[in-house]
Amino acid sequence: MASSFQLDTSAHAERHYAVTEIAEMWNLSPDKVRELFENEPGVLVLGERSPRHKRRYVTLRIPRSVLERVHHRLSSKLGVR
Numbered sequence: 001m002a003s004s005f006q007l008d009t010s011a012h013a014e015r016h017y018a019v020t021e022i023a024e025m026w027n028l029s030p031d032k033v034r035e036l037f038e039n040e041p042g043v044l045v046l047g048e049r050s051p052r053h054k055r056r057y058v059t060l061r062i063p064r065s066v067l068e069r070v071h072h073r074l075s076s077k078l079g080v081r
Contacts, residue, residue: 016061
């Protein structure tokens with residue numbers, strides 16, 4: 001029996017980056033990278049964003065396309081080409 005559920009193969013096959021990887025590449029703190037990406041569409045959020053806990057138990061995985069989109073947006077704000 002054929003399933004009607006299909007995945008977009010380009011989205012899940014794309015390279016995903018950890019917050020620490022981007023922090024090293026961009027020479028920023030992991031907290032700043034989290035701030036830049038935590039509400040960005042397309043970012044995978046793993047874990048619970050519960051206000052009951054002092055610490056956020058959330059892992060972000062940022063797809064390459066989102067990384068490039070944010071970089072382009074930030075670069076154009078600064079007038080960098």
